[in-house]
Amino acid sequence: MPRRARKKSRSGIYHVIVRGANRQEIFHKEEDRLRFLETLKRYKIENDIEVLAWCLMDNHVHLLLKEKDKTISDLMKRLGISYASYYNWIYGTNGHLFQDRFKSENVETNGYLATVVRYIHMNPVKAGLVRGPEEYVWSSCSNYYGKRSYPVDLLTSSLVFALFSPEKEKAQMLIKEFHERQCDDKCLSAWGEKRVRLRDEEARGEIMEVLGDLEIPQVKSLPGRERDEVLKRVKKIEGLSQRQAARILGVSVYLVNRA
Structure with a gap:
């Protein structure tokens, strides 16, 4: 049966999740994560896609992308092939690295855009990896808190900042307050259900x-x-x-x- 075409977002913004096949880890060391982000940066420039947020977990990745003339599917296909080739070469493996094609949901309102940004950044907190989202170096949260993270120029933050204030410093403060607010955001999840990690x-x-x-x-x-x-x-x-x-x-x- 042919795959159903993705419903186009009116805003051009999508919350995207890439998952390891059979829940396998897709990052084992710092170099793997750096390689993924550098590859994402290269293809986002070539495909004229804006990256509004990201978070790299061990076995899945959250991305918030805004497409223009080219679709996010073009970007994700090239990103997936490139990183999988690197992974198989480094670790001497073969076969599928990623679970099927990427998952996505449309983000079409300003309110939901802010919610998805927070949801993405709170992933490592909910997983018990850090106490605050800005402590996790493999997400874009620190950028929104007024700090720099690698790689430079990957993030397009202006659209999200504008949701909170036209003044950048005030927007950073309000975003931090918004992230720290008690919440139970329900957004697209990596596996479709909550998976409890064993002690x-x-x-x-x-x-x-x-x-x-x-x-x-x-x-x-x-x-x-x-x-x-x-x-x-x-x-x-x-x-x-x-x-x-x-x-x-x-x-x-x-x-x-x-x-």
């Missing part, structure tokens, strides 16, 4: 159940093929991240991801 103690118990008679310290010493089969079963544990599994089992994230 390490809970994760160990779940892993031990999967291992059966095998002890956790023995996993890293198993022959390659046998170890990979064990890691495949471990990866299916709901609420267990690949990084967490690697830490508990004493193996590299690369081995867990590749299995």
